[in-house]
Amino acid sequence: AQSVAQPEDQVNVAEGNPLTVKCTYSVSGNPYLFWYVQYPNRGLQFLLKYITGDNLVKGSYGFEAEFNKSQTSFHLKKPSALVSDSALYFCAPLIKAAGNKLTFGGGTRVLVKP
Amino acid sequence: GAVVSQHPSWVICKSGTSVKIECRSLDFQATTMFWYRQFPKQSLMLMATSNEGSKATYEQGVEKDKFLINHASLTLSTLTVTSAHPEDSSFYICSAREGVGQGYGYTFGSGTRLTVV
Numbered sequence: 001a002q003s004v005a006q007p008e009d010q011v012n013v014a015e016g017n018p019l020t021v022k023c024t025y026s027v028s029g030n031p032y033l034f035w036y037v038q039y040p041n042r043g044l045q046f047l048l049k050y051i052t053g054d055n056l057v058k059g060s061y062g063f064e065a066e067f068n069k070s071q072t073s074f075h076l077k078k079p080s081a082l083v084s085d086s087a088l089y090f091c092a093p094l095i096k097a098a099g100n101k102l103t104f105g106g107g108t109r110v111l112v113k114p
Numbered sequence: 115g116a117v118v119s120q121h122p123s124w125v126i127c128k129s130g131t132s133v134k135i136e137c138r139s140l141d142f143q144a145t146t147m148f149w150y151r152q153f154p155k156q157s158l159m160l161m162a163t164s165n166e167g168s169k170a171t172y173e174q175g176v177e178k179d180k181f182l183i184n185h186a187s188l189t190l191s192t193l194t195v196t197s198a199h200p201e202d203s204s205f206y207i208c209s210a211r212e213g214v215g216q217g218y219g220y221t222f223g224s225g226t227r228l229t230v231v
Contacts, residue, residue, distance in 0.1 A: 043207050090157065102148075102209075104158045
């Protein structure tokens with residue numbers, strides 16, 4: 001079965017420290033992987049995606065993610081977190097076999113403390 | 115960039131009434147739109163795929179007679195929650211693809227908070 005996992009429900013980090021949000025996937029073939037962020041009572045905003053090419057993908061707001069095929073991971077990272085980064089983050093592989101639908105992980109709540 | 119507009123942002127309705135939520139792609143045409151439901155502190159659950167000019171495809175366990183989807187044009191899909199009950203209270207989000215290639219991402223609406231009293 002094709003799936004995605006975000007093992008941490010919540011990540012707490014001090015402002016200025018590095019932030020990592022973990023994501024592992026189980027998708028057949030070459031996966032397309034997305035990260036989205038959701039602020040309270042809002043829709044999802046696109047951060048970045050991996051389609052092919054360089055394993056390190058740079059996205060919006062200083063975020064980046066590294067595609068690791070051997071570990072089937074696509075962790076989201078930011079070198080220096082801001083309080084405004086506090087939000088809900090979703091990893092989402094594109095399931096081609098399911099008609100190119102996004103399948104969302106459970107989400108990870110990030111709390112950046114001043 | 116691509117923009118998806120969703121209205122209303124929030125709605126309160128009485129039990130037994132119906133509520134319509136609109137999802138519009140403002141600067142692109144979307145042959146396919148998606149409707150999600152999100153419970154508090156939970157992930158998004160895909161409810162259905164809305165296809166322009168044809169019937170929506172519902173995910174397993176989603177009542178198609180309860181959640182009516184209409185995609186009458188390339189820029190508008192609507193979700194109608196019929197005979198709403200308190201258990202239908204949730205956050206509903208729509209999304210649309212900017213293109214047909216597999217590399218295209220999805221743009222999301224800002225969501226609709228439905229409260230049934």
